[in-house]
Amino acid sequence: MKKTMRQNLTIGMKLTAIASALTVLSLPAHAEQWRGWNIHPPGYPNSIALESFAEAVADKTEGRIEPKVYHNAVLGDQPDAIEQTRNGALDFANFNMGPMGPIVPATNVLSLPFIFKSVDDMHQVMDGEIGQRFADALAEKNLVALSWFDSGARSLYNTQRPVETPADVEGLKVRVMNNDLYVEMIDALGGNATPMSYGEVYQSLKTGVLDGAENNYPSYESSNHFEIAPYYSLTEHLILPECLCIAKSSWESLSEEDQQIVSQAAEAAAEEQRQLWAERSQTSREKVLSDGVKINEVADKSAFQEKMQPIYAEFIKQNPQLESLVNDIQAAQ
Numbered sequence: 631m632k633k634t635m636r637q638n639l640t641i642g643m644k645l646t647a648i649a650s651a652l653t654v655l656s657l658p659a660h661a662e663q664w665r666g667w668n669i670h671p672p673g674y675p676n677s678i679a680l681e682s683f684a685e686a687v688a689d690k691t692e693g694r695i696e697p698k699v700y701h702n703a704v705l706g707d708q709p710d711a712i713e714q715t716r717n718g719a720l721d722f723a724n725f726n727m728g729p730m731g732p733i734v735p736a737t738n739v740l741s742l743p744f745i746f747k748s749v750d751d752m753h754q755v756m757d758g759e760i761g762q763r764f765a766d767a768l769a770e771k772n773l774v775a776l777s778w779f780d781s782g783a784r785s786l787y788n789t790q791r792p793v794e795t796p797a798d799v800e801g802l803k804v805r806v807m808n809n810d811l812y813v814e815m816i817d818a819l820g821g822n823a824t825p826m827s828y829g830e831v832y833q834s835l836k837t838g839v840l841d842g843a844e845n846n847y848p849s850y851e852s853s854n855h856f857e858i859a860p861y862y863s864l865t866e867h868l869i870l871p872e873c874l875c876i877a878k879s880s881w882e883s884l885s886e887e888d889q890q891i892v893s894q895a896a897e898a899a900a901e902e903q904r905q906l907w908a909e910r911s912q913t914s915r916e917k918v919l920s921d922g923v924k925i926n927e928v929a930d931k932s933a934f935q936e937k938m939q940p941i942y943a944e945f946i947k948q949n950p951q952l953e954s955l956v957n958d959i960q961a962a963q
């Protein structure tokens with residue numbers, strides 16, 4: 631009797647051991663934990679798309695890669711995060727091409743005001759051969775751009791008055807993203823540009839350190855800047871694409887099969903983001919309007935465009951190797 635019990639016990643123990651060995655075997659040898667940077671809050675189109683990307687990658691690699699998205703720029707502001715992704719401290723991120731300019735000079739072409747005629751033109755250009763040239767330039771700086779997100783058109787907003795002509799910008803203290811081209815852009819309109827990280831803008835508007843800033847509808851709304859700066863003027867001076875970028879070191883550590891999975895997940899995320907973006911642009915606009923924001927059309931955009939001509943001329947003088955890229959983008963629209 632006793633012997634049988636002991637035998638059962640031994641068999642039981644062996645079975646348990648086999649079961650746990652099997653469990654171990656079914657787990658990937660070393661699951662890669664991937665850290666992803668995101669500037670926006672949960673629920674924002676980009677945030678939802680990044681979450682979908684993370685889920686698809688974890689799912690399709692059967693847990694070999696476990697990406698986690700950190701929202702609200704908790705891992706640092708955008709210029710910092712770009713550096714961290716370049717050196718592999720972060721694995722993936724959604725970056726706007728604006729703050730990319732100081733690191734990847736070719737992307738500055740995208741920051742030339744009014745370079746794109748419309749958001750559709752921007753997508754058509756970025757989804758084609760020219761977009762690949764930007765991806766190549768990013769790759770040289772250790773960033774693998776797998777897909778392009780929508781970021782709409784950026785317009786000026788401020789606490790003081792509607793902007794209808796360049797003269798209305800005179801004297802306004804305007805926050806810009808970290809890129810000298812934007813300082814030149816605001817200076818050319820007679821304003822005072824202040825480069826500042828996104829997270830500091832709300833407080834600076836509130837205390838009067840800033841009179842205004844510039845952004846698309848979803849960011850203007852989700853950042854609550856509209857509560858303090860209620861004049862939103864449709865200058866639409868910048869149409870900046872955003873990338874879903876992977877750190878080169880993380881990318882190169884993947885098998886070919888996993889690269890394909892990650893790449894497909896990034897494409898699917900961009901598709902989802904663009905659709906959510908279109909919806910959110912509408913709802914953000916409605917939300918700020920119902921809160922009392924005054925939105926004005928800018929009847930004569932050419933007055934703003936003319937002020938930008940010296941910036942183009944100087945840019946091409948300083949970067950002759952980028953002239954053909956500027957021309958090719960203009961010709962493609």
Ligand code: GTR
Nearest residue numbers: 669725726807828845846849
């Ligand atoms: C948003 C963009 C962010 C960030 C922000 C800013 O539209 O999605 O990546 O660039 O603007 O103004 O700093």
